[in-house]
Amino acid sequence: MMLLPWLVGCVHPTDIDPEPSDRALVFTGERPRNVLMISIDTLRRDHVDRYATDGVTRMPFLSSLLQTGVALDDHQQCGDWTFHSMTCTLLGRQTEEIGWVARPTGADPTPLPDQPMLAFRLDQAGYQSLLASTTGWLQDSWNNTRGYQPDLAHGVVQATEVMDVALEGLSAALDTAPTKPWFLHAHLVEPHAAYDPPETYREELHALPPIPWDLDDHVEQYAAADSWPDLTPEMQDLLDRHLQARYDGECRWLDDQLAVIWQRLESGGLLDDTLVVLYTDHGEAFWEHGVQSHAHFLQAEENDAILWFWSRTMEARAWSGPTTAIDLVPTVLDALGLPVPDDGTLPGSVVGLAAPDRARFSSTACREGGLAAVTVEGDKLQFRFDGTLQLYDRDLDRQELVDRYDPEDPRVSELWELLRPRVELLSAAAPDLPVTWPAGN
Structure with a gap:
């Protein structure tokens, strides 16, 4: 994997103690005109090297990115699974405030009522908004993609391929409307179950004794996890090691793909006038509280998250103030120089303007x-x-x-x-x- 020298060597973030009147995103030149958003499914915060507590190197490229731009180092999601967290993030508020909550398939979920999602707000401001989504929980059928043009990435999973499809869609849109600002959102599904990285990322896995489940199959993975209480301590430990090795392999594979994606964006000139927003929709549990996967609880392994902003004209800093996913929409609008409505529909804060003792909420209604x-x-x-x-x-x-x-x-x-x-x-x-x-x- 090649790290871009200018990326890792020329910018040094400054730790800032946030003041309520101090915006975290500070621009030294013109504000960016376009928005590239990358959301990552199921990535644990503590599996990114910047936040790792075990000393293991898994995602050096992503960690190098977080040294540039503005990384939010005390960030929480508004939920613990994709349907819920992607909806409240892009809506900019907890959905129970509008009388709706995301439900799993078995609970007869209903689409979100019409709401001013981020893409809708940007559409009203003259943007062309495109989505490449790899999850069935961020789709037109749930009405949480209001404002996006039709999804570009049905049936595509691998991160680099998702971005290829997204960039092809953007190119076509710019051919039609070359002067309009754009908002491109790619949702990447790795490292979601099943954890099935390519063979070159399975060295740790191959060193383990075999187990009686095919964990390349997500149904068998969930079945294995469900059988956990009935397993011997020795088999519990071995299953955990298999899943952890697979998950680590997925993280490393994703990191290498992000490096390729960033280089493509750079070489294509797509970063020159663009606000980049990268965030995770939730984490992943490995029996810290008796369960594996996500959509269970709101403890740190599922609820702690990553949010990062970058543009060429943005000062780099590590932001230590408390932030939450519903801050994303007002912060993006503010960064673009667009008005942030004060009508109560965006109860979050532009990052840097919230009090350090603010209350942050999260919720779920799932497993x-x-x-x-x-x-x-x-x-x-x-x-x-x-x-x-x-x-x-x-x-x-x-x-x-x-x-x-x-x-x-x-x-x-x-x-x-x-x-x-x-x-x-x-x-x-x-x-x-x-x-x-x-x-x-």
């Missing part, structure tokens, strides 16, 4: 029923509809492995006062999910 969480500074409270409350101190325990819940802890009552109205909204949006309210709350 484990309903859940909602709130984070204020280092404290995070998660509520499960079965009545369980869990408290985490992210300053001491960033991976949220130690539940510090104590009903007498004043932090619990303070956070619950913020979270309960959100639970009520989520419950109203998913009335089939019963709520057991905590005793005394």
Whole structure:
């Protein structure tokens, strides 16, 4: 893999302690005119070298990118699975606020009501917006792609091929309307299950003893994970090692593809007047809380995320202030010099303008029923509809492995006062999910 010398060697980010009046995105020249958005499915934050705690090198190219532009180092998603998180990210608000929540196939999901998604807002501002999506959860049928032209990438999976299709679509659009600004969004599905990287990324896997499942098949992977409680400790460990090796291989493969993609964009001149936005839609669990995959809970392995902005005229900095996925839309609009509506439809903040003690919310209504969480500074409270409350101190325990819940802890009552109205909204949006309210709350 070749790293572009200008990319890794000429820009040095500056750590900034954010002030409420200080925009994180600062331009030294003209603001970019176009937008390239890359969303990545199922990528754990701590598997990107910049955030890794285990010292393992998996994604050096992506980490080199994060040294340029503006990387948000304390970022959370608004959900824990693609339908939910991509919808609330591109909408710019928690969907329970509009009386709707993403549901899995078995719960008879309904399309999103007409809403001003980012592509719709940019369309109204004169942009041509194109989407290359590799997931069935970001499609016209769910109405969360409002404003995009028809999807370009049906049936395409490999990241470089998705970008090829996306760039072909952009070229055709520019042939038709060469003077219009453009918004191109590519959603990459790696490293989603099944974890099946090419053979050259399986060295670690081949060193392991065999197991009785074909993990190249996502159905068998999910079946293997479901059998976890009934396995011997030795087989649990071996299954985990197989899945981790496969997932790591997917991450390394994706990283190499991102390097190829970036070089193509650079050589094609597509970065010259462009705001690049790269983010993850959710993470992936490996039994930190008893489950594997995602769409289960809102702890760090599923809910912590990446968001990064870049343009040639943007000052590089590492942003340590608290951010959430619903900040993406107002920040993009602001970066383009477009007005950010103050009508309540975008309750997030332009990155840098939020108070450091802001409350950040996330929610889900999927495999484990309903859940909602709130984070204020280092404290995070998660509520499960079965009545369980869990408290985490992210300053001491960033991976949220130690539940510090104590009903007498004043932090619990303070956070619950913020979270309960959100639970009520989520419950109203998913009335089939019963709520057991905590005793005394």
